[in-house]
Amino acid sequence: MSSTVATPETSTIERRFVDTPKLELTRVTLEITSGPERGRRFVIDEEMAARVFIGRSAIASVRLQDPLVSRRHAALELTDGALRITDLASRDGTFVNGLRIESILATGGEVLRIGNTEIAIHRDAKPSSLALTEIDHFGRVVGQSREMRRLYGLFERVTLSDEPVVITGETGTGKELLAEVIHEMGPRASGPFVVLGAAQSKPDTLGAAFDEAAEGTLLIDELSELDTESQAELLRRLREDDGCTRVVVTTQRDLERDVESGTFREDLYYRIAVLNVELPPLRRRKGDIEILARHFWTTFGGQGPIPKAFLIRATCSEWPGNVRELANAIAMRIAHGAELDIRPLDSRDEGEHAKSLVETVLDADLSFPEARRRVLADFEGRYLERILEKHHGNVTRAAAASGIARRYFYAIRQRTKAR
Numbered sequence: 001m002s003s004t005v006a007t008p009e010t011s012t013i014e015r016r017f018v019d020t021p022k023l024e025l026t027r028v029t030l031e032i033t034s035g036p037e038r039g040r041r042f043v044i045d046e047e048m049a050a051r052v053f054i055g056r057s058a059i060a061s062v063r064l065q066d067p068l069v070s071r072r073h074a075a076l077e078l079t080d081g082a083l084r085i086t087d088l089a090s091r092d093g094t095f096v097n098g099l100r101i102e103s104i105l106a107t108g109g110e111v112l113r114i115g116n117t118e119i120a121i122h123r124d125a126k127p128s129s130l131a132l133t134e135i136d137h138f139g140r141v142v143g144q145s146r147e148m149r150r151l152y153g154l155f156e157r158v159t160l161s162d163e164p165v166v167i168t169g170e171t172g173t174g175k176e177l178l179a180e181v182i183h184e185m186g187p188r189a190s191g192p193f194v195v196l197g198a199a200q201s202k203p204d205t206l207g208a209a210f211d212e213a214a215e216g217t218l219l220i221d222e223l224s225e226l227d228t229e230s231q232a233e234l235l236r237r238l239r240e241d242d243g244c245t246r247v248v249v250t251t252q253r254d255l256e257r258d259v260e261s262g263t264f265r266e267d268l269y270y271r272i273a274v275l276n277v278e279l280p281p282l283r284r285r286k287g288d289i290e291i292l293a294r295h296f297w298t299t300f301g302g303q304g305p306i307p308k309a310f311l312i313r314a315t316c317s318e319w320p321g322n323v324r325e326l327a328n329a330i331a332m333r334i335a336h337g338a339e340l341d342i343r344p345l346d347s348r349d350e351g352e353h354a355k356s357l358v359e360t361v362l363d364a365d366l367s368f369p370e371a372r373r374r375v376l377a378d379f380e381g382r383y384l385e386r387i388l389e390k391h392h393g394n395v396t397r398a399a400a401a402s403g404i405a406r407r408y409f410y411a412i413r414q415r416t417k418a419r
């Protein structure tokens with residue numbers, strides 16, 4: 001009788017990332033079978049944005065007129081070989097096969113009902129062409145998950161266009177990086193790239209930034225924080241600018257909700273949200289964790305191969321601070337490669353010789369200045385690691401919370417990284 005033993009080459013971590021072409025849902029047709037728009041059909045395929053909306057809103061890919069349907073009623077996502085349907089806190093609910101749902105994976109053959117509209121979900125299964133592509137980056141944006149690979153086509157179209165683009169995503173998902181890459185890889189690469197923080201912007205600074213970015217790209221960071229006067233100025237500039245300045249904006253917030261609540265101008269929203277890219281959180285594209293971890297390990301000068309145990313833990317984590325948090329965790333892991341052990345006594349491994357901190361440095365036969373330097377350096381590293389963890393890798397917030405100036409914070413980080 002033969003038995004199979006997992007060799008290092010076929011360990012869980014390796015197998016998990018082998019992306020074999022599977023027969024899975026890559027395209028669905030939605031057919032309205034009853035309601036005011038009976039007979040209309042919509043196709044959702046993997047060339048489209050990762051998440052599209054169904055509702056009465058102008059940005060909904062499946063746009064309905066039914067007055068009982070909310071503006072943004074439900075989200076549709078081709079993921080995990082199925083169509084995920086998620087109700088977006090709609091007024092009258094989303095029903096699949098007669099049952100009210102919050103979120104469900106449909107595989108074809110179901111009937112979706114929203115408002116007075118019934119929609120049949122037809123499947124079209126074929127081996128995914130995405131599974132066969134080898135692309136694992138778009139410029140400096142690294143990622144090989146299905147979710148990212150299907151976005152690369154959209155990134156390309158956005159890069160070649162002159163229209164304004166809204167990049168949405170949680171903190172640390174790479175919105176600013178993508179904005180830079182859109183500029184670097186597009187026809188305006190030789191022009192200026194100007195970044196404006198919306199929270200600090202006033203109409204005159206906004207106007208100046210527009211002028212400065214002429215023939216290039218203007219990135220407006222966290223657009224939802226733009227005050228009312230600056231919103232008016234932005235709208236005016238967009239109308240008058242004649243495509244001289246390419247505008248890219250990022251936002252963590254759902255701008256459409258801000259329009260609904262009245263804090264963001266509707267006319268500006270429609271003028272700016274011509275192209276939309278939604279970057280998924282890292283927990284929804286776990287297939288990227290390994291390649292990103294290896295990328296940061298090399299970039300930050302990690303010695304030898306990245307530790308397997310670290311990779312496994314990284315893959316199981318949720319990463320609320322997304323790619324930024326992963327990058328910081330790797331920087332910290334590298335910085336602490338061979339550190340002096342000053343963990344509290346009760347956290348040490350069993351059998352380990354219990355020593356106080358003072359005993360540890362005394363045993364190491366260090367001079368007082370050297371012992372103090374090492375203990376302090378170790379404290380700084382651990383402190384930074386914890387505070388960054390607490391703030392999901394956001395240096396600005398971590399620096400503010402610890403009362404350390406951001407520049408000093410960066411300096412300590414560089415020092416701990418260099419050790």
Ligand SMILES: Nc1ncnc2c1ncn2[C@@H]1O[C@H](COP(=O)(O)OP(=O)(O)OP(=O)(O)O)[C@@H](O)[C@H]1O
Nearest residue numbers: 140141142143170171172173174175176177323324
């Ligand atoms: N796909 C990726 N490939 C390589 N590096 C990435 C990727 N995504 C993010 N990063 C890196 O992670 C860090 C955070 O990314 P970035 O600042 O672009 O996030 P963000 O979405 O703009 O965050 P915030 O909303 O908090 O400003 C940066 O150092 C960026 O270079």
